[in-house]
Amino acid sequence: xxxxxxxxxxxxxxxxxxxxxxxxxxxxxxxxxxxxxxxxxxxxxxxxxxxxxxxxxxxxxxxxxxxxxxxxxxxxxxxxxxxxxxxxxxxxxxxxxxxxxxxxxxxxxxxxxxxxxxxxxxxxxxxxxxxxxxxxxxxxxxxxxxxxxxxxxxxxxxxxxxxxxxxxxxxxxxxxxxxxxxxxxxxxxxxxxxxxxxxxxxxxxxxxxxxxxxxxxxxxxxxxxxxxxxxxxxxxxxxxxxxxxxxxxxxxxxxxxxxxxxxxxxxxxx
Amino acid sequence: xxxxxxxxxxxxxxxxxxxxxxxxxxxxxxxxxxxxxxxxxxxxxxxxxxxxxxxxxxxxxxxxxxxxxxxxxxxxxxxxxxxxxxxxxxxxxxxxxxxxxxxxxxxxxxxxxxxxxxxxxxxxxxxxxxxxxxxxxxxxxxxxxxxxxxxxxxxxxxxxxxxxxxxxxxxxxxxxxxxxxxxxxxxxxxxxxxxxxxxxxxxxxxxxxxxxxxxxxxxxxxxxxxxxxxxxxxxxxxxxxxxxxxxxxxxxxxxxxxxxxxxxxxxxxxxxxxxxxxxxxxxxxxxxxxxxxxxxxxxxxxxxxxxxxxxxxxxx
Amino acid sequence: xxxxxxxxxxxxxxxxxxxxxxxxxxxxxxxxxxxxxxxxxxxxxxxxxxxxxxxxxxxxxxxxxxxxxxxxxxxxxxxxxxxxxxxxxxxxxxxxxxxxxxxxxxxxxxxxxxxxxxxxxxxxxxxxxxxxxxxxxxxxxxxxxxxxxxxxxxxxxxxxxxxxxxxxxxxxxxxxxxxxxxxxxxxxxxxxxxxxxxxxxxxxxxxxxxxxxxxxxxxxxxxxxxxxxxxxxxxxxxxxxxxxxxxxxxxxxxxxxxxxxxxxxxxxxxxxxxxxxxxxxxxxxxxxxxxxxxxxxxxxxxxxxxxxxxxxxxxxxxxxxxxxxxxx
Numbered sequence: 001x002x003x004x005x006x007x008x009x010x011x012x013x014x015x016x017x018x019x020x021x022x023x024x025x026x027x028x029x030x031x032x033x034x035x036x037x038x039x040x041x042x043x044x045x046x047x048x049x050x051x052x053x054x055x056x057x058x059x060x061x062x063x064x065x066x067x068x069x070x071x072x073x074x075x076x077x078x079x080x081x082x083x084x085x086x087x088x089x090x091x092x093x094x095x096x097x098x099x100x101x102x103x104x105x106x107x108x109x110x111x112x113x114x115x116x117x118x119x120x121x122x123x124x125x126x127x128x129x130x131x132x133x134x135x136x137x138x139x140x141x142x143x144x145x146x147x148x149x150x151x152x153x154x155x156x157x158x159x160x161x162x163x164x165x166x167x168x169x170x171x172x173x174x175x176x177x178x179x180x181x182x183x184x185x186x187x188x189x190x191x192x193x194x195x196x197x198x199x200x201x202x203x204x205x206x207x208x209x210x211x212x213x214x215x216x217x218x219x220x221x222x223x224x225x226x227x228x229x230x231x232x233x234x235x236x237x238x239x240x241x242x243x244x245x246x247x248x249x250x251x252x253x254x255x256x257x258x259x260x261x262x263x264x265x266x267x268x269x270x
Numbered sequence: 271x272x273x274x275x276x277x278x279x280x281x282x283x284x285x286x287x288x289x290x291x292x293x294x295x296x297x298x299x300x301x302x303x304x305x306x307x308x309x310x311x312x313x314x315x316x317x318x319x320x321x322x323x324x325x326x327x328x329x330x331x332x333x334x335x336x337x338x339x340x341x342x343x344x345x346x347x348x349x350x351x352x353x354x355x356x357x358x359x360x361x362x363x364x365x366x367x368x369x370x371x372x373x374x375x376x377x378x379x380x381x382x383x384x385x386x387x388x389x390x391x392x393x394x395x396x397x398x399x400x401x402x403x404x405x406x407x408x409x410x411x412x413x414x415x416x417x418x419x420x421x422x423x424x425x426x427x428x429x430x431x432x433x434x435x436x437x438x439x440x441x442x443x444x445x446x447x448x449x450x451x452x453x454x455x456x457x458x459x460x461x462x463x464x465x466x467x468x469x470x471x472x473x474x475x476x477x478x479x480x481x482x483x484x485x486x487x488x489x490x491x492x493x494x495x496x497x498x499x500x501x502x503x504x505x506x507x508x509x510x511x512x513x514x515x516x517x518x519x520x521x522x523x524x525x526x527x528x529x530x531x532x533x534x535x536x537x538x539x540x541x542x543x544x545x546x547x548x549x550x551x552x553x554x555x556x557x558x559x560x561x562x563x564x565x566x567x568x569x570x571x572x573x574x575x576x577x578x579x580x581x582x583x584x585x586x
Numbered sequence: 587x588x589x590x591x592x593x594x595x596x597x598x599x600x601x602x603x604x605x606x607x608x609x610x611x612x613x614x615x616x617x618x619x620x621x622x623x624x625x626x627x628x629x630x631x632x633x634x635x636x637x638x639x640x641x642x643x644x645x646x647x648x649x650x651x652x653x654x655x656x657x658x659x660x661x662x663x664x665x666x667x668x669x670x671x672x673x674x675x676x677x678x679x680x681x682x683x684x685x686x687x688x689x690x691x692x693x694x695x696x697x698x699x700x701x702x703x704x705x706x707x708x709x710x711x712x713x714x715x716x717x718x719x720x721x722x723x724x725x726x727x728x729x730x731x732x733x734x735x736x737x738x739x740x741x742x743x744x745x746x747x748x749x750x751x752x753x754x755x756x757x758x759x760x761x762x763x764x765x766x767x768x769x770x771x772x773x774x775x776x777x778x779x780x781x782x783x784x785x786x787x788x789x790x791x792x793x794x795x796x797x798x799x800x801x802x803x804x805x806x807x808x809x810x811x812x813x814x815x816x817x818x819x820x821x822x823x824x825x826x827x828x829x830x831x832x833x834x835x836x837x838x839x840x841x842x843x844x845x846x847x848x849x850x851x852x853x854x855x856x857x858x859x860x861x862x863x864x865x866x867x868x869x870x871x872x873x874x875x876x877x878x879x880x881x882x883x884x885x886x887x888x889x890x891x892x893x894x895x896x897x898x899x900x901x902x903x904x905x906x907x908x909x910x911x912x913x914x
Contacts, residue, residue: 358817
């Protein structure tokens with residue numbers, strides 16, 4: 001599973017990084033009126049959209065946006081979530097209670113309506129998408145990290161370290177962090193999918209960054225133009241790309257968390 | 271012919287690290303009116319052995335050899351369905367630490383009734399009534415049949431486990447560490463209950479424990495297990511007064527007796543061997559104070575004499 | 587049931603507090619709008635000054651922030667007033683109530699199917715962990731549930747409606763057909779399949795994985811072996827002992843998942859033009875109808891809180907450890 005994920009990811013990474021060299025043109029500049037809504041040809045590999053823009057170019061540049069948003073969103077979400085989870089788990093007591101109440105509250109807010117509202121209010125842009133994703137998903141990471149910290153706290157070595165006078169700082173960075181980092185990594189992989197999803201769905205609903213064209217936006221234009229029943233070539237590339245990238249990271253995430261539980265697979269006879 | 275005859279039973283666990291020989295060729299018998307105590311350290315294979323009797327060995331474990339003759343038929347050759355019909359009705363088991371052995375979302379009464387309804391053709395009301403009476407039999411008020419397991423203390427949950435196992439009058443009862451982890455007073459009460467039931471129901475029992483004093487109280491004969499093998503079998507008095515195998519000797523010495531003479535308390539140093547690549551020769555040799563050269567080279571062969579059995583080079 | 591009564595009261599109180607917090611958040615978010623909120627609400631840049639002032643008063647946008655907040659609370663709780671939609675010139679509440687039943691129909695149907703099928707498959711996969719069947723189910727479920735609902739919607743639409751022509755392209759009923767009675771119901775059901783299917787995907791995948799995981803934990807417990815020791819049939823052990831315990835954590839998580847059900851609804855209704863509040867949200871975004879957006883957020887958020895409350899209360903009832911309390 002993990003292998004499949006890595007391969008797919010590599011393909012898209014290549015597309016994203018080498019975009020300008022892959023026979024692409026500016027994905028946003030409208031073309032000649034006669035070239036609108038053309039099916040795939042040797043000139044336009046994936047055909048053109050309603051403004052005669054090359055869909056192949058849009059697809060390629062779309063991967064840049066998807067991966068960018070995905071990684072940045074994962075970074076901020078896991079960053080905030082880990083920080084809160086660490087603090088809550090390690091210090092416990094009232095601080096933990098208060099933080100967990102906040103976490104519970106956030107977790108109950110419906111994600112898409114909140115994303116829509118925030119995007120509508122803050123204005124559509126990639127950075128706002130990243131911000132919005134972090135706001136919605138940090139509690140999940142916080143909970144996961146916190147329970148890891150709690151179980152680590154119970155373990156003997158923390159007691160032992162304390163008894164030889166290790167201060168809080170040392171404990172956090174020396175003992176707890178190394179055990180938390182792999183989990184952070186697993187969370188990050190999952191959050192990439194959330195980031196990609198959030199950008200895609202907001203773009204699809206018309207709240208995408210007008211300075212870019214992402215896969216979600218391609219679908220938005222297609223949908224608005226009624227292409228769903230007519231111009232399949234417009235729709236298939238972004239749909240396939242979104243599916244592949246999300247599946248890739250989901251599989252990767254599962255593979256990573258399986259690896260983190262080494263005894264698990266053996267015991268299960270997998 | 272004895273009620274239960276286990277012959278050269280072998281149960282191995284096949285892991286990535288290799289085959290763990292959890293039970294490596296043990297033999298014993300249990301007859302009516304007998305109570306066999308199976309004693310040994312944690313991990314010596316006693317629980318695995320009785321699980322094999324009920325055919326509960328799950329992958330990566332497998333029963334790789336031997337016979338288990340129950341009332342003349344070899345359990346290991348029976349089909350899954352036939353074994354299932356034996357369970358509960360002919361052979362019943364009380365699990366270790368009944369904390370988890372009771373379903374948390376079912377009332378205690380319904381769990382006893384479930385056992386009854388499975389094996390006997392009675393109505394639900396009759397089963398419930400009998401469940402209540404069974405609770406009384408083990409010293410719990412019948413009114414508590416409607417309570418849930420978490421409402422009981424550990425000792426009482428163990429009683430419920432005993433109630434469930436005995437309600438259909440099984441022909442063989444297995445008790446896996448019945449009093450381990452309970453405080454002394456509760457232990458005393460439970461042991462009395464077991465002795466009482468044994469007398470009343472005339473049940474043959476296999477009792478697993480690591481506590482020799484429990485064995486001394488309740489069992490008529492003992493099998494001592496070490497690292498997957500039985501190293502000594504004897505009736506309980508002989509074992510106490512005259513332990514043969516070094517391991518048995520150390521075990522007996524490790525338990526203080528309030529009556530009787532005061533001897534030195536010895537703890538047994540070292541730890542049992544890993545069972546993936548067991549040492550050559552006698553398994554106990556690294557910890558044995560009487561070890562000889564031959565012990566490091568050859569595995570001792572079991573020698574039987576007059577109802578006693580020992581596997582040790584000291585006895586040929 | 588003293589234990590339960592206390593539990594229930596605490597949960598209801600918690601829900602009330604949460605709802606109040608959501609109301610506050612809702613208020614604050616819309617004050618985050620950069621620029622003049624009324625101009626933004628209005629949309630029409632040529633509106634005269636007096637009209638704007640009148641609107642300000644109408645919408646409680648005069649006075650200090652604190653006064654505005656109080657006015658907002660007053661309108662909301664005492665009058666059930668969510669504001670007025672600019673596009674439709676109707677009270678938001680009315681618009682929402684108009685379209686709520688359609689959404690409920692879609693959601694309840696989809697969730698019911700997803701939960702039943704998902705739990706069933708997940709239980710079997712968990713019971714038989716490590717087998718081929720299990721591995722296949724896990725991979726498929728992972729794949730299915732990671733794909734966003736609107737993508738599923740598009741896929742289903744293309745495959746079943748466009749390519750195969752088996753289902754309609756959208757809407758809730760065939761326009762102008764004038765069906766009534768049974769025929770109407772069948773028509774609606776026919777239209778329900780694809781959008782419902784899109785929502786089912788995520789939910790079912792989630793329940794398969796959840797139930798499987800819960801079942802894996804249960805399978806290891808001693809009481810399962812103890813149940814087998816009674817000589818009970820495997821299928822009965824699964825049903826009466828394993829499943830009944832595995833259900834508990836699954837019910838708990840249902841609460842959290844409901845927030846995601848909302849997302850699915852919005853996406854599915856948008857793709858299939860299903861006339862519910864999800865589609866209303868999309869339309870309002872397109873038309874910049876902020877009062878409706880604000881009202882909808884409140885409706886969605888409060889529904890999730892209430893649904894969570896119901897789930898919590900149910901859980902408290904089915905888990906005897908909560909219903910009855912500790913050792914005596």
